[in-house]
Amino acid sequence: MDNLPRAKTSEHQTKVRKANPPHSDRDGKLHRSIKPKIPKKNKKKGATLDTFYGAKIQNTEEIEEETQANASKPSKGKGNSPQTHEEYESEMIKKMEAFWEEKREIMQKKFTHLQNQFDQTEKENQALKEQESIKQSQNTKKLEENIKYLTDKVIDLENRGRRDNLRIIGLPEKPEINTKLDMVIQDIIKENCPEILEQGGNTATDRAHRTPSTLNPQKTTPRNVIAKFQSYQTKEKILQEARKRQFRYKGMPIRVTQDLASSTLNDRKAWNMIFRKARELGLQPRISYPAKLTIYFQGKVWAFNKIEDFQLFAKKRPELCGKFDTENQRARNT
Missing domain, CATH: 3.30.70.1820 (L1 transposable element, RRM domain)
Incomplete structure (x- = not known):
């Protein structure tokens, strides 16, 4: 039983060798030539593979020939007249120019819109900055007033304690x-x-x-x-x-x-020169609380809280003009 398959195999190999004898190539090596298998007929379509691929190749060649023929023919213009290559190029250039001109106008409109928005934003920012600056100035002024009020209050309380x-x-x-x-x-x-x-x-x-x-x-x-x-x-x-x-x-x-408090004493010392000169002129000067100068002039009592106020008063009176040199007093104080 073991020898039967081997015998069949040897007999089959012998038939293949006879049908396909070996041949040698340039190197002297033996090769067996294999015959191509012939495709069976497709009973459903009724056509072979060679016929199918051949038809496809033929259709492709026909399409290429038709394309070349159409390319060689001149196109027709508006009046069904033949259009030359130069006219076609000119027409395409005009279309491209019109296309890009339209795009440019659209971009210009967008740019103008963005520029307007930017300008509007800048104006709003500037307005906000001005408002904030005004608000800060008002707050600063209010804080300065509060600080002055509190400082004066503290000085007054200190003076009252003394x-x-x-x-x-x-x-x-x-x-x-x-x-x-x-x-x-x-x-x-x-x-x-x-x-x-x-x-x-x-x-x-x-x-x-x-x-x-x-x-x-x-x-x-x-x-x-x-x-x-x-x-x-x-x-x-x-x-x-x-x-x-x-x-x-x-x-x-x-x-x-x-x-008195030291700050009040310093304010009173600022009147020293004017006080001495007013006493020499018989103006009956007096320093009242906290640092206010009073004099008796032309039958009236005059009071001054600041040296600048007294300077303006003295300049307008010929009897007092030029007799109070406050610049020298300031130089001595500094």
Whole structure:
């Protein structure tokens, strides 16, 4: 049973060799030539593959010939007249120019629209900036007014807290070595206004001290003395007497003034030159709270809050024009 398939195979191989004898190529190698298989007829379509592909090739060649023939023929114009190649090119150029012109106009319109929108946006931004600038200016002005109001309020409160105080200027340093400062103040009252003691006024002080607290060896002038009185009425009587005459301590001249905040004192010092000149001219000058100058001129009392206001007043009066040199005063202050 095992030999039967082998015999059949050998017999089949022998038939194939006879039908397809070997042949040699240029290299001397033997090859068997294989005959192409003949396609069977397609019973449904009734045509072979060669016929089908041949028909397709023939149709393609016919289409190419027809295309070449149409290309060689001149096209017809509007009046069914033949159109040359130059006319065709000219017509196409005109169409292209019209096409791009239309596109250019569309782009120009879009650009103009965008430019208008940009300009409008710029105007709106500028308007917003101006509004914001105005708003900031208003806020800044309001803040400055509030700061000035609060500053003045604080200064006023400080001055009111000092209303029971007197400032003694020019009192020699260390007379309190053997006597305390409060006893020195009692001696000043006895020497300059004894009537207050005779009337039974309360001249007692809560405290008295030098300011600043430390002595500067480079300064030759003595430090001021600040005295706080228990009675506001007694303090006012002493101050009124000090305005009438020169106070002294053991024969040495001293000044007694109202104790005020440092900023208020600086504002009052700005009037020093004008105050002295007005006293020389008999204008009866006076510095009222907080730093206002009053003078008596031509039967009237005039008050000035600022030096500039007094300058304008003096320039308009021939009797006062040129007699108050405020520039020199400013130079001394600086």
